[in-house]
Every structure is written in structure tokens, then in C-alpha cells.
Amino acid sequence: MADAITTRAALLPAVGTRLRVVDLELDPPGPGEVRVRLHASGVCSDDLNAFDGSVEVPCPLVLGHEGAGVVEEVGEGIEALRVGDHVALSWAPYCGRCEECLRDLPHLCGTAWPKMLAGGLLDGTTRLRFGGATVHHYCFLSSFAERAVVPERSCVRIPKDVPFDVAALVGCAVASGVCAVWRTAGVRPGERVAVFGLGGTGLAAVVGAVAAGAADIVAVDSQEIRLERARELGATARVRWEGSPADVAAAVRDASGGGVDYAFEARGRPAAAEAALMSTRIRGAAVLCGIPRADATITLPALSIPRMERRVLGSIYGSARPDRDFPLILDLHRRGHLPLDRLISHRLPLAEADAAMDLVRSGDATRVILDLE
Ligand SMILES: [Zn+2]
Ligand SMILES: [Zn+2]
Incomplete structure (x- = not known):
């Protein structure tokens, strides 16, 4: 077997500690795996949740x-990728054989999810070490690093003229927001949409709704600066989050001619999920795509669900099919229909990964990019 190489990476030694930028040992890719030289990584609120310990890792x-980068080495049995290919990374590889894969739900693969939560690759082992001790992977990718070994099925080949920073964002926030609109909800031209929580995923939902031809797009957030960004990206009305969920829902209904067809909740806040459902019109749906705390519960006005045929839809990764949706999203971006580059508010070098976490926590950033060039 080939020797391990070293890679610079931001290590989280334990929950509640700071990130340390160090040289890790990286084993060569095994069968069905590739090594990628990463050029950009987005910093997502899910990274912050893991960093802060509100999600267990x-x-x-x-x-x-x-993440996005260039394939640098391929393991045994790789046919679809070659050294030098540019790739955007998906955190949802799949086995192709389990019940969920056979039901055409590969993003919910019953084989991959437990392995992901355990911090290994698809075979359950890791390729990362520090001082001889095992280091875990995060979501199969661990993109706060110059290099990563990832499953082949996490790689989506992209054209070489796509900027790596935009390609990186497509791997989580953009797919989660745009595809929640296109795939989970299936928003049609002329329908009315509201988006609650205008971080990276929420703003991606706004641009996805614009591209889908939504008539009304009501942006909802507690921060003025985020509402302003949503307006610049095509939101048609804005509602400041203040008062009770019922108050906010009433304001959204007022701003949308009597209620929306789809209300997307992108932050995982129970109160916003309640307001989202109450802001819908008859036969409308709340689409919950934010990740709440594991112990969170939601209280909903029960009678309105049968009486108005309201629905609640869950959405993880926007129900996306990365092989199909990443190239489509990037092509629409290139043609000027999805202004994804405008989601990027800050760029930092890997050495400042720790400061990047603080920036995401502050709420001032739309999307922070770690520049790994
Ligand atoms: Zn599967
Ligand atoms: Zn994410």
C-alpha cells in the first residue's frame, strides 16, 4: 500500500475546544475512494453546531x-473519475442497494447515514491520523483541509471554468435551499413562497424561488441586513421577525395576498416552523429544511391541518440528487439565472478557520469561504 501523505487541516480536538490548524497524516484512497486537493470550503451552520456541541460528533x-477541488489520486475500481477532474463534493454518498436507495431516495441512504454519524468513511474506518491517533471524518468530507480522501459517490464532476468557491457552496447550502424549492416542494410558476431564516440555505431558497418563477417571495428574519440581502436577491416582500409566531404569520399572509403556497423554514427554529405553517393558505405546506436541536419539539394549530389541508414537509439536502442537480445549478449560475456568488460575504485562509466559526456564530456572514488555494 502507498504511504500516507500529510495534509494541513483544521482539527477539532474535542467539542468545546478551539480549532487547531495542524499537519495530519492522510492515508491513500481505498477501493471506491479518491483523494481531492481542495481549493475552497464553505463554512455552514452545521459545522458550527458540531463545533459548539449542539449536535454530537x-x-x-x-x-x-x-468543498470543491481537483481529483489528485484515485483508488481501486474507480472508472468514472480521473486525476485532474474538477469536482464539487456531496455529503450524501449512497450504496445503491438499501431499501431507501431502491425507493429512489439515495440522499436518505440507510447504509451511508449511520457511517456518516459514526465519523468514518463508507467502510467504517478513517483515513486521517494525528500523532498516530485516529481522527474522524465529518460528513464523509472534512473539507477544512487542503486534501481529503472521500467516497467516489461524493464527487460530482464539474466544468473546469466553474469557480471553486461557488462549486463548494452547491455542496450544502445551495443544494439544501434551491432544491428544497425545486425538488421537495416542486414550486410552480405563479405560486407564493415565504422563506423564514435568511442564512446561506434561506437565501439559496430565495434565489431558487426566483428561478422557479414564484410570484410572491416573502423574506422573514429578525435582522434588517439579512432582509436587505434577500431583497437584493429577488424577494418581493420582507417581514421583520417580531412578536409571536402568530403575529409574524399574520404579517406574511398580509404581504402575500392571503397566505403562501410554500413556507420554507431554514434555521431549525421551532417558533419559525410554527409561523411557517400558519403563514400558508389553503393546501399550503410548511417545508422544514433547517436542522433543529435533537430535543426540539414543535406545536402546531391542529385543526387547521385537516380544515385547510395544510401540510408539513421535511426536507434534507433539498431532496437533491447531486449527480443531476449540481451540474444543473452550476449551469444556471453560469447563464446568470442563479446569482450564487452573491451569497459569499467573507473569505478567510485555512489558518483562520477558528475565526470563521466566530463569524458564522455572529450572524453577520451570509456565507464564509475558506480559501484553500
Ligand atoms: Zn443506500
Ligand atoms: Zn451544511
């Missing part, structure tokens, strides 16, 4: 699940 580990 095995440590030590390397965070990061929004």
Missing part, C-alpha cells in the same frame, strides 16, 4: 462539508 475530527 465523534472527536477528534476535521469539520467541513462544503
Whole structure:
């Protein structure tokens, strides 16, 4: 077997500690795996949740699940990828054989999810070490690093003229927001949409709704600066989050001619999920695509669900099919229909990964990119 190489990476030694930028040992790619020289990684609120400990992760580990780069080495049995290919990374590889894969739900693969939560690759082992000790992967990717070994099925080949920063964002926030609109909800031209929580995923939902031809797009957030960004990206009305969920829902109904067809909740806040459902019109749906705390519960006005045929839809990764949707999204971006580059508010070098986490926590950033060039 070939020797391990070293890679610079931002290591999380334990939950509640700071990130340390160090040289890790990286084993060569095994069968069905490739090594990628990463050029950009987005920093997502899910990374922050793991960093802060509100979601449990095995440590030590390397965070990061929004990456793009160039294939540098391929393992045994790889036919679809070659050294030199540019790739955007998906955190949802799949086995192709389990019940969910056979039901055409590969993003919910019953084989991959437990392996992901355990912090290994698809065979359950890791390729990362620090001082001889095992280091875990995060979401199969661990993109806060210059290099990563990832499953072949996490790689989506992209044209070589696509900027790596935009390609990286497609790997989580953009797919989660745009595809929640296109795939989970299936928004049709002329329908009315509201988006609650205008971080990276929420703003991606706004641009996805614009591209889908939504008539009304009501942006909802507690921060004025985020509402302004949503307006610049095509939201047609804005509602400041203040008062009770019922108050906010009433304001959204007022701003949308009597209620929306789809209300997307992108932050995982129970109160916003309640307001989302109450902001819908007859036969409308709340689409819950934010990740709440594991112990969170939601209270909903029960009678309106049968009486108005309201629905609640869950959405993980926007129900996306990365092989199909990443190239489509990037092509629409190139043609000027999805202004994804405008989601990027900050760029930092890998050495400042720790400061990037603080920036995401502050709420001032739309999307922070770690520049790994
Ligand atoms: Zn599967
Ligand atoms: Zn994410």
C-alpha cells in the first residue's frame, strides 16, 4: 500500500475546544475512494453546531462539508473519475442497494447515514491520523483541509471554468435551499413562497424561488441586513421577525395576498416552523429544511391541518440528487439565472478557520469561504 501523505487541516480536538490548524497524516484512497486537493470550503451552520456541541460528533475530527477541488489520486475500481477532474463534493454518498436507495431516495441512504454519524468513511474506518491517533471524518468530507480522501459517490464532476468557491457552496447550502424549492416542494410558476431564516440555505431558497418563477417571495428574519440581502436577491416582500409566531404569520399572509403556497423554514427554529405553517393558505405546506436541536419539539394549530389541508414537509439536502442537480445549478449560475456568488460575504485562509466559526456564530456572514488555494 502507498504511504500516507500529510495534509494541513483544521482539527477539532474535542467539542468545546478551539480549532487547531495542524499537519495530519492522510492515508491513500481505498477501493471506491479518491483523494481531492481542495481549493475552497464553505463554512455552514452545521459545522458550527458540531463545533459548539449542539449536535454530537465523534472527536477528534476535521469539520467541513462544503468543498470543491481537483481529483489528485484515485483508488481501486474507480472508472468514472480521473486525476485532474474538477469536482464539487456531496455529503450524501449512497450504496445503491438499501431499501431507501431502491425507493429512489439515495440522499436518505440507510447504509451511508449511520457511517456518516459514526465519523468514518463508507467502510467504517478513517483515513486521517494525528500523532498516530485516529481522527474522524465529518460528513464523509472534512473539507477544512487542503486534501481529503472521500467516497467516489461524493464527487460530482464539474466544468473546469466553474469557480471553486461557488462549486463548494452547491455542496450544502445551495443544494439544501434551491432544491428544497425545486425538488421537495416542486414550486410552480405563479405560486407564493415565504422563506423564514435568511442564512446561506434561506437565501439559496430565495434565489431558487426566483428561478422557479414564484410570484410572491416573502423574506422573514429578525435582522434588517439579512432582509436587505434577500431583497437584493429577488424577494418581493420582507417581514421583520417580531412578536409571536402568530403575529409574524399574520404579517406574511398580509404581504402575500392571503397566505403562501410554500413556507420554507431554514434555521431549525421551532417558533419559525410554527409561523411557517400558519403563514400558508389553503393546501399550503410548511417545508422544514433547517436542522433543529435533537430535543426540539414543535406545536402546531391542529385543526387547521385537516380544515385547510395544510401540510408539513421535511426536507434534507433539498431532496437533491447531486449527480443531476449540481451540474444543473452550476449551469444556471453560469447563464446568470442563479446569482450564487452573491451569497459569499467573507473569505478567510485555512489558518483562520477558528475565526470563521466566530463569524458564522455572529450572524453577520451570509456565507464564509475558506480559501484553500
Ligand atoms: Zn443506500
Ligand atoms: Zn451544511
